[in-house]
Amino acid sequence: MKLLELVALEKRYGERPVLRGVDLAVDEGERVVLVGPSGCGKTTLLRLVAGLDAPDGGEIRLAGEVVSRAGAVIVSPEARGIGMVFQDLALWPHMTARENVAFPLRARGVPRRERDRRVAELLELVGLPDAGDRRPAELSGGQRQRVALARALAAEPRLLLLDEPFTSLDPELADRLRGDLVALQERLGFTLLHVTHDREEARQLATRVVTLHRGHLGEEAR
Amino acid sequence: MSRRLVLGSAVLLLAIAGGLPVVAMLAQAFFAGGRFDPAPLAGLLTDAGTWRLLGSSILLAAAVALAACAAGIPLGVLLARTDLPGRRLLAALFTVPLLLPPWVLAVAWAALAGREGLLAPVVGPGAALALDRFLYGPGGCVLVLGTAFLPVPLLLTMAALAEIDPRLEEAGRLHAGWGTVLVRISLPLALPGLLLAAVLVFLLALGEFTVPGFFRVDVFATRSLERFAAFYDVRGATAAALPLAAAALLVLPLESAFLGRRGAPLPGAGTRRRTVPLGRFRAPALAGVLFVAGVLVALPLSALAARAAAPGAFREALARAGDALPRTIAWSVTGASLLLLGGVLLGLVVGRRELPGWRAVDGLALFLFALPGAVTGIGLVALWNRPATAFLYGTPLVVLLGWFARYAALPLRVTTAHLRGIPPALEEAARLAGASWWLRTRRVTLPLLGRGLFLAWIVGYVFCARDTAIAMLVYPPGRDTLPVRIVTLMANGTPGMVAALCLLATGVVLLPVAVVLPVLAISGREDRR
Known part of the structure; x- marks a missing residue:
């Protein structure tokens, strides 16, 4: 199709x-x-x-x-x-990695418990289970790419x-x-x-x- | 020409004009006859009246900041980011109060809503009395100062939103509507700018004494002036200025937080800033904004014009203004030119990090801007009022020094803002081509600053021409400026003559703006073609 x-x-x-x-x-x-x-x-x-x-x-x-x-x-x-990973990633600098990934879910009204679970899964999926509390400036280039990918995938x-x-x-x-x-x-x-x-x-x-x-x-x- | 010598001279001028008077003020407050003697400060601090007055002044300034931000931030968002019709015109209209001395607005509101104002016959004697009571009290101060300083949060909100990389908002738009994106992404990113605006308004209001004086509200800022003008107690005046100087330091950490958010990548190809469509809210939003502009700006200024139309008022005003009118224009033109020269050089120091300690230069300029004018004036008196420096103190030079100290931050900021739009590679290419610093500044950087230079001059002129506090404290005998003369005449002049004088002052401030800004707008359109 x-x-x-x-x-x-x-x-x-x-x-x-x-x-x-x-x-x-x-x-x-x-x-x-x-x-x-x-x-x-x-x-x-x-x-x-x-x-x-x-x-x-x-x-x-x-x-x-x-x-x-x-x-x-x-x-x-x-x-x-649609999910999108921008050329310069466009990660929101005032949010942590977890908050960046949670945003699409929050915008869709996903309840907090469910949101936390899915964010944890997504961070695990992109290989960043422990980076949730870091802001984009505290992540390496590769880690930022992964956060951007997790955010783009968050809303399935x-x-x-x-x-x-x-x-x-x-x-x-x-x-x-x-x-x-x-x-x-x-x-x-x-x-x-x-x-x-x-x-x-x-x-x-x-x-x-x-x-x-x-x-x-x-x-x-x- | 040596880079360090030229740029160092500008930094030295700022230090002499603004830094030394602050040091002299501290010395006056803490030392007497070469010995540590904080008696005036101790006397001030142990007086219960001081704390009461300081407390009520802080409350008043906080209320002004709250009012200005409550109106200025939403207006800034509407004018910067939405498809509201006539945004540029509306932004210009809301900016007018900042260009005028605040007491012009106070006189205008008295002409509108005072006991004998234009509204009195319309609303009836009871309501007129209630309006008058509201105006001649803290409520009037909050209304007038809130309107006068509303452009600060409005312009800083617009600037802070313009600094945000559009892609950060677009990334949000893939998941949420504009409302959520504005609240969750744009405004948090703009927060340091919004906080800076709130603190700047708070400090400007805390140092303001002409409007509270007009509405008969006692504030701490007048304490220092009273000590100086009524008792010629320079030590007491400097001690009373210290709490205001300490408060001005608040602005520095916020400013560095605001600047720390910058450096985001500039919009790339195909990434233009989106305007938020207001849809069915467009007409009501426009009506609301026009109503606010009408009530806060157009109505009081129209009342001022109506009062000034009294028979003979203008003739009398011109006679009373006398030589202060051309003198104010001449001094403001000189002050603006000095500010342009020095401010652009300081802008190069800060914007291109040309000298070590550029952060300190930026911080000092901003601190001096946040410092109440009366405090700068007291500092100038403490430093220069001595026989050895009579060659300077008794001349317009001391006024020009005071203006340079207080307003250097403005051309500095205009320059750094325009420098951000000039890729450093253009100057680096000139350097690789063998051009000296002076040659590449003269032939590459300054021509590229172009419109920024005009804007820096205009901003400098406006703030010199509207200045009251510094000129009031240090003008040479018999050579006062128009704002100083009007404030002195306010208590005794007829309402029509005072209103006409206020319109004259408005004309003096706005005339070059009205002439030059359309030229800048046309040249800007041609640049974009």
Whole structure:
């Protein structure tokens, strides 16, 4: 079943077109990696899928429901059931790791006891059972990545978006985290849409690779 | 030109203008004839009246801070982050009271809601008397000072929200609506800025004596002035200034907490700040904000204008203002130029960490801004009022020194704020190209500061032109400024003439703002093209 469909998607910044008629369909449980050089529109595409921006043309469907169309975000970001790991992680510096991960649950009104249990599970899942009381500034780069991933997974999203989250890590750590991510995805079964400029990373993560160049989608490979 | 020499001169000027008077004040309070003698301070502290007055002044200042923040913070959120129509215009309107001397607002409220004010015939004699009683008491002080200082939390809330990386809010938006994101993410991140605003308003209100004096409320800030003006007891005056100086130190840890939150990554490509759609609340929110702006700003100032329209009032006001009018403009232009020169250099010291001890420079400037003007004035008297320094004390130079000490923090902050928008790499490239510090400052940094320099000058001019406390304490004999003259005439002048004088003072303060800000706005639009 198709979870995400992008139909003739267009986006411009001022006069400059960033996405030009992008069509893409992602099946449930797939790990699709979008590869492209800097400035090709990868982040813009993720932001449109998340509902943080409205497209200028075309439409976006989630599980068959139209969630955005030209000039309009029809379903708000928090109602889409999407998790996202931002390029710079966007961890809230005034909250501990535990509070960061708990936020999506709290926002959905999950009772405190249940919330605590699930946060503990998530921190365990990403390999940080003892880091809950630390703030982002007190965590290493790899630990921050894991907290961001736990937060993105907290509300059990049907689709997880990753915006080059491994760029700033040393190759060895990035390699290990990619392996962990694949293992997690296989265990939990969520759908993954990942963007990167790194072809090696794409090969390691993807069940399908799609290229994006100057706002157009290119060849696909499995 | 040597970097250390130029920047060091600015730091030295700040130390001489503001640091030394504080030291001299401490020496006056604790020493006499070269011996430790804290008698004036001990006398002050053992007087039960001191503590009563200090307590009631602290309560009044806290009420002003609470009122200003209760209105200023929500307004700051609305004007900074929502799609409310006319946000820039409304922000400018709410900022007007801060640009005026606070006593102008007091006179305006008296013209509106005093016993013989514009409202009296409308509401009837009973209600008019009740309004008058409210105004001439702590309630009037809270209303007027709360309005006068409302722009502090408003502008600092807007600044603190602008500092937040938009991605932190977007990460929240994936899970919650705007209301939750504002309450749980944006405002906690802005908290140090909000606390700084509250403390600044508290300190500004604690040091204010003109508005409480107008509404006949006794406050601690007048104690020091009484000692000085009525008894010429400089030691007693300095001792009475010490609690206010100690309170001003409060601002420093909060400021460092506020600055400590900065350094978040700047928005990257495609990450623009979202405005929060108000939806069906847009029209009621606009109506509410317009109502508040009307009641707090437009209505009292209109009443002031109506009172000043009394026959002959302006002619008499101009005659009474006399030479104080051009003198205030000339001194304020000079003061603003000195503040621009020194403040930009201090801004480079702090913003680019050009000298060791830049934190201390920043802290001293902020402390001097938070210090009540009367305390700075007493310090200047304690330091310079001696035969050997008559060349300075009896001249406008001492007023300019006082203004530089008190207001250097403003151009400093304007400069550092604009420096944050200039990537250090631009200056580093000039350095690699072999340019000296002076050349790269002159050809790269200052041109890039551009509009920031104009803004720094305007801010300096406004605060010099509205200053009352420092000028009142140290103006050379027979050469008072317009605010000092008006405050002196307030008790004896006719209401129409006093209102007209207040409008004159308003014009003197706002005229350059009205001329230069539209030019800045147009050049800003062209820059963005």
